[in-house]
Amino acid sequence: MTETVLKLNDITMQFGGVVAVNGFSMEVNRGEIVAIIGPNGAGKTTAFNVITGVYAPTNGSVELHGETIISNYPQGKMRKLYAGENNGVYEQLIRKTPDKITKLGIARTFQNIRLFKNLTVFENVLIAKHMNIQSNLLSAAFMLNRKEEQKMRRETDELLNILDLSDVRNEISSSLPYGKQRRLEIARALATEPSLLLLDEPAAGMNPQETNELTRFIHRLKDDFHLTVLMIEHHMNLVMEISDRIYVLDFGKLIASGTPEDVQNDQRVIDAYLGVTEDEQ
Amino acid sequence: MKTLDRKANYILSAILAGIAILVLFYMDSNRATYSYPLAILQRSAIYAVVAVAMNLLTGFTGLFSLGQAGFMAIGAYTVAILTIPVELRPDVYYINGIAEPLAQASAPLWAALVLGGLLAAFMGFLIGYPVLRLKSDYLAIATLGFSEIIRAFIAAPLLDRVTNGSYGLKSIPGFSSTLISFFVAALCIFLMVLVIRSSYGRAFKAIREDEVAAESMGINLFKHKQMAFVISCFFTGISGGMLAVFMRSIDSKTFQIGLTYDILLIVVLGGIGSITGSILGSFLMTAGREWLRFFDDPLVIGGFNVPLFRSGFRMVIFSLILMTVVLYYRKGLLGNREFSWNGIYAFLQRLSQRLKRQKVSKEVGKDD
Numbered sequence: 001m002t003e004t005v006l007k008l009n010d011i012t013m014q015f016g017g018v019v020a021v022n023g024f025s026m027e028v029n030r031g032e033i034v035a036i037i038g039p040n041g042a043g044k045t046t047a048f049n050v051i052t053g054v055y056a057p058t059n060g061s062v063e064l065h066g067e068t069i070i071s072n073y074p075q076g077k078m079r080k081l082y083a084g085e086n087n088g089v090y091e092q093l094i095r096k097t098p099d100k101i102t103k104l105g106i107a108r109t110f111q112n113i114r115l116f117k118n119l120t121v122f123e124n125v126l127i128a129k130h131m132n133i134q135s136n137l138l139s140a141a142f143m144l145n146r147k148e149e150q151k152m153r154r155e156t157d158e159l160l161n162i163l164d165l166s167d168v169r170n171e172i173s174s175s176l177p178y179g180k181q182r183r184l185e186i187a188r189a190l191a192t193e194p195s196l197l198l199l200d201e202p203a204a205g206m207n208p209q210e211t212n213e214l215t216r217f218i219h220r221l222k223d224d225f226h227l228t229v230l231m232i233e234h235h236m237n238l239v240m241e242i243s244d245r246i247y248v249l250d251f252g253k254l255i256a257s258g259t260p261e262d263v264q265n266d267q268r269v270i271d272a273y274l275g276v277t278e279d280e281q
Numbered sequence: 282m283k284t285l286d287r288k289a290n291y292i293l294s295a296i297l298a299g300i301a302i303l304v305l306f307y308m309d310s311n312r313a314t315y316s317y318p319l320a321i322l323q324r325s326a327i328y329a330v331v332a333v334a335m336n337l338l339t340g341f342t343g344l345f346s347l348g349q350a351g352f353m354a355i356g357a358y359t360v361a362i363l364t365i366p367v368e369l370r371p372d373v374y375y376i377n378g379i380a381e382p383l384a385q386a387s388a389p390l391w392a393a394l395v396l397g398g399l400l401a402a403f404m405g406f407l408i409g410y411p412v413l414r415l416k417s418d419y420l421a422i423a424t425l426g427f428s429e430i431i432r433a434f435i436a437a438p439l440l441d442r443v444t445n446g447s448y449g450l451k452s453i454p455g456f457s458s459t460l461i462s463f464f465v466a467a468l469c470i471f472l473m474v475l476v477i478r479s480s481y482g483r484a485f486k487a488i489r490e491d492e493v494a495a496e497s498m499g500i501n502l503f504k505h506k507q508m509a510f511v512i513s514c515f516f517t518g519i520s521g522g523m524l525a526v527f528m529r530s531i532d533s534k535t536f537q538i539g540l541t542y543d544i545l546l547i548v549v550l551g552g553i554g555s556i557t558g559s560i561l562g563s564f565l566m567t568a569g570r571e572w573l574r575f576f577d578d579p580l581v582i583g584g585f586n587v588p589l590f591r592s593g594f595r596m597v598i599f600s601l602i603l604m605t606v607v608l609y610y611r612k613g614l615l616g617n618r619e620f621s622w623n624g625i626y627a628f629l630q631r632l633s634q635r636l637k638r639q640k641v642s643k644e645v646g647k648d649d
Contacts, residue, residue, distance in 0.1 A: 130480050
């Protein structure tokens with residue numbers, strides 16, 4: 001019995017006259033690693049930003065564990081401008097800010113690393129633990145929440161241990177080598193105790209050896225933390241090796257989906273995207 | 282490089298604090314002789330509270346607000362109205378009279394200070410709703426506007442019977458002992474340090490570093506910005522109240538935009554994001570202006586009257602010094618670090634090494 005964790009229904013994101021994502025539907029099941037691929041500007045990161053609440057979609061809805069967390073339909077100016085599909089299907093208006101969505105169990109990393117640059121590795125992860133704080137400002141300031149504070153610190157240290165970042169615990173995060181910064185960003189996301197992890201190009205800028213390590217790392221994380229993973233990636237080797245299923249976007253439209261083999265043999269995908277990698281080989 | 286351990290740090294800090302307290306006690310017991318330096322130190326301590334409160338916003342939460350003068354005015358007027366002795370009030374409000382409920386209302390100094398802080402905080406809470414949705418410069422412009430509105434309100438004829446309009450308030454009883462002002466200032470700064478070091482303070486820093494990332498870490502941006510803004514306003518209000526007690530007479534012109542710029546200068550000079558920097562900055566700024574007073578007096582060398590030495594010249598010198606500091610210390614005197622004995626120790630070590638190297642190179646030069 002597969003349980004759907006995340007479901008996107010006809011997500012359309014239109015900026016002015018530009019339709020960045022057009023009627024995109026997808027599902028992610030518990031324990032899966034799903035990848036979204038597509039050429040530059042296909043709307044992958046936009047889809048991520050819709051899921052995490054950074055953008056409110058123009059039309060469509062997002063469900064998490066069967067519960068609708070985001071839903072919108074063309075309003076105001078967009079009523080006239082709307083160029084997508086499925087107009088009129090969605091009538092609910094549900095919006096959540098990114099912090100609320102993180103609290104529901106979706107954590108993400110960013111395409112261009114967004115660490116808290118002037119803070120230490122330890123602080124970076126510890127801040128993510130602030131989300132579940134029970135004590136109010138006064139008791140936190142007067143250190144009356146020692147138990148809670150100690151728990152936050154202990155959990156942070158445990159996480160750093162698991163992710164092999166203990167040795168750089170007190171370094172300023174921007175001084176870390178690139179690969180470790182990526183890993184720290186994942187650690188920070190995991191500190192929010194998510195059930196679904198969104199990785200935006202985790203292998204960007206990595207050499208083949210680092211990419212291999214990353215493959216094993218993601219597998220390990222998935223098992224250790226009982227995660228479901230949705231990722232955007234350009235490294236075809238990584239994507240084909242790691243994903244259970246793949247969705248292919250081109251100019252905002254879904255052009256193919258299925259297992260890595262299905263996608264690799266799909267003529268439209270080869271035309272749109274994979275042809276490039278053949279040239280490189 | 283060798284560093285000092287924790288114990289040595291504590292001992293050195295305790296010694297410094299002890300010396301400071303002893304000196305203050307000594308000066309306070311001989312108040313007649315030391316009234317001038319004491320006044321400078323008091324003003325510095327009061328400015329230090331506002332500067333740290335501003336740093337909490339600008340340096341730790343990344344919100345650039347220029348509303349300090351307005352919130353100080355709220356605190357100052359609250360304290361003034363509540364502490365002027367009841368029997369002196371008819372003299373103070375001799376033109377327009379005083380509004381009936383206020384004629385008898387009075388409170389002890391500490392309660393008036395807290396109430397002034399709370400009123401400023403409440404005002405900050407209300408203003409925060411529209412204003413904190415703005416970012417960077419726009420936030421500064423909006424808070425600056427609100428600060429001027431508060432000041433204009435205080436001077437408005439329709440509040441004549443409350444604030445005495447443009448005549449200002451006088452006969453405010455001063456601190457019964459100068460030590461009280463230092464104690465209150467230290468307490469305020471200590472409380473702000475506690476906030477910054479708590480989990481909420483870390484969330485503030487996260488917002489400063491990267492709003493998008495902070496939000497995706499589950500930090501409610503608006504709630505935490507509002508929190509930082511209200512805390513900052515609270516302590517700004519308290520320091521405004523202390524300023525009123527220190528100056529003993531206030532009017533709406535005291536809280537013009539120039540006051541905010543003075544505080545901003547202190548924060549920038551000390552280092553944005555450094556509490557000890559703000560404290561150091563406020564003492565240097567306030568004291569610096571006074572030390573340079575001899576530039577204001579005419580200078581006669583051997584019968585020749587040196588030009589430029591006349592009233593106002595010290596501000597030229599002061600500005601030149603400030604420019605030099607900003608040129609050589611781009612991030613302020615302490616940057617975003619805190620003062621530490623280790624820092625001083627390392628500095629001394631570097632200095633001695635450099636001296637040694639110079640000696641060696643000189644000796645080598647002799648051999649040639």
